[in-house]
Amino acid sequence: MLDGFTANxxxxxxxxxxxxxxxxxxxxPAVNAFVYNGTxxxxxxxxxxxxxxxxxxxxxxxxxxxxxxxLGGLWKAFRDRERQQS
Numbered sequence: 001m002l003d004g005f006t007a008n009x010x011x012x013x014x015x016x017x018x019x020x021x022x023x024x025x026x027x028x029p030a031v032n033a034f035v036y037n038g039t040x041x042x043x044x045x046x047x048x049x050x051x052x053x054x055x056x057x058x059x060x061x062x063x064x065x066x067x068x069x070x071l072g073g074l075w076k077a078f079r080d081r082e083r084q085q086s
Contacts, residue, residue: 002053011050017043018066033080037073044070 002010021039025031044066051060 002049004053007050007053010046011054014043014046014048014050017046033073033077037070037077041067041070041074 017039021036021043024039025036044063048060048063048067051063
């Protein structure tokens with residue numbers, strides 16, 4: 001099991017990833033959907049891991065939604081790429 005400090009470091013890393021993905025989406029001239037959604041997914045997963053030590057129901061539910069949206073975005077990106085290659 002994780003100790004509190006490690007959980008905080010993992011959670012902060014996840015938060016940095018999500019905020020970085022948002023900044024990338026806002027400021028990049030062209031957004032790569034795989035990078036954007038993959039970074040969001042990894043960030044949400046890291047935050048979820050940290051929530052296993054410092055549980056908060058509202059944050060946990062938010063991360064579950066964030067993970068679902070990121071997975072949906074990755075699915076769409078894969079589907080769009082396949083259509084472009086056909």
